[in-house]
Amino acid sequence: MLLEPSSLKILKNRKNLLAFSAGVDSTALYHLLKEENIDFDIAIVNYKVREQSEKEVEYALQLANSDNRKCHLLEIELSGKNFEYNARNIRYKFFEELIEKYNYNNLITAHQLDDMLEWSLMQLCKGCGLAELIGMQPIESRESYNIVRPLLFTPKKSLLELLETKKIKYFLDHTNQSDSFKRNRFRKYAASFLMEESSSGIAKSFKILLQEKANCFPPPYIYFQSKKFYCIKTPTDDKLLIHHIDTLLKKEGYIASSAQREHILNSRSAVIGGEWCIEINDKLTYISAYIKPGKIKMPKWFKERCRELKIGSKVRPYLFDSVNFEELFSLLEIETF
Numbered sequence: 001m002l003l004e005p006s007s008l009k010i011l012k013n014r015k016n017l018l019a020f021s022a023g024v025d026s027t028a029l030y031h032l033l034k035e036e037n038i039d040f041d042i043a044i045v046n047y048k049v050r051e052q053s054e055k056e057v058e059y060a061l062q063l064a065n066s067d068n069r070k071c072h073l074l075e076i077e078l079s080g081k082n083f084e085y086n087a088r089n090i091r092y093k094f095f096e097e098l099i100e101k102y103n104y105n106n107l108i109t110a111h112q113l114d115d116m117l118e119w120s121l122m123q124l125c126k127g128c129g130l131a132e133l134i135g136m137q138p139i140e141s142r143e144s145y146n147i148v149r150p151l152l153f154t155p156k157k158s159l160l161e162l163l164e165t166k167k168i169k170y171f172l173d174h175t176n177q178s179d180s181f182k183r184n185r186f187r188k189y190a191a192s193f194l195m196e197e198s199s200s201g202i203a204k205s206f207k208i209l210l211q212e213k214a215n216c217f218p219p220p221y222i223y224f225q226s227k228k229f230y231c232i233k234t235p236t237d238d239k240l241l242i243h244h245i246d247t248l249l250k251k252e253g254y255i256a257s258s259a260q261r262e263h264i265l266n267s268r269s270a271v272i273g274g275e276w277c278i279e280i281n282d283k284l285t286y287i288s289a290y291i292k293p294g295k296i297k298m299p300k301w302f303k304e305r306c307r308e309l310k311i312g313s314k315v316r317p318y319l320f321d322s323v324n325f326e327e328l329f330s331l332l333e334i335e336t337f
Helices: 007-009 024-035 052-066 082-101 113-126 156-165 182-216 238-251 259-268 300-308 313-322 325-334
Strands: 017-018 041-046 071-075 106-108 138-141 147-150 222-226 229-233 269-272 276-280 284-289
Touching: 007 106, 007 138, 007 147, 007 325, 017 024, 017 082, 024 156, 041 052, 041 082, 052 071, 071 082, 071 182, 082 182, 147 238, 156 182, 229 313, 238 259, 238 269, 238 276, 238 325, 259 269, 269 313, 276 313, 300 313
Parallel strands: 017 041, 017 106, 041 071, 106 147
Antiparallel strands: 138 147, 222 229, 229 284, 269 276, 276 284
């Protein structure tokens, strides 16, 4: 079976959005989901960097129309440095806007086994631990929806065979062959050979590693959570701590870079991306949406109370402005940590 069973289960009788590109992976996934009678709409982004992208959008619109599905389209011109990073941010912002507007329960992506291997090889060459080595999961919970990856243990070769056998139209993005992108070099010179030699063993290994990761990295102990504010227990192991911080940031849709994670641990008081701030003490760690100093006027008594309770200054503005801080204060006064 090409689709991961637990992923299918969570998609049944739910409102789903498929991230579509008209390429091999998403086109194969479209038809596999259709065969399983999964209800879904699609969303496609046209960055206007390739002539072929207009045809891909046209194909997506035709496909959705033929099956009476919505096709959400975003067209935006994008170029310059960090294209992949910026494109991803634009894409996921668009998806999340659609999820909020139309109340989708799940975002379905067509990441497959080759993708997971490429990612892991790149992390391995940077220097990483188990938490960073395995970056994707079949089901990943976010604040108001799930990211579901039904093809995560399926080789790309199997998807190509499916499309060719059934004579299903798809497009190839030739920029994926360019050596100017690091990920393409890992695919071309390492991952492709490994997948050709041992795809079943690689899939088995990733399943084992995901289970071991779950055992080694239990979920964070959350003492208090409200809106975009978290208070969690600070583990003694920094690897577990940064994993907990990373998990909660991902839940909120923010992906911290390796440099940002290192900065958080080294400084113990950090602002990342101008969006989030983290304050770490020996017992508790605070993660909060970031509000610039001076934007919120806080009374002296509030700042003094935060100081007494060892709540760092960077998280205080959001705590005062958007959270029931009295509830947190009461908890900290009576709890034995």
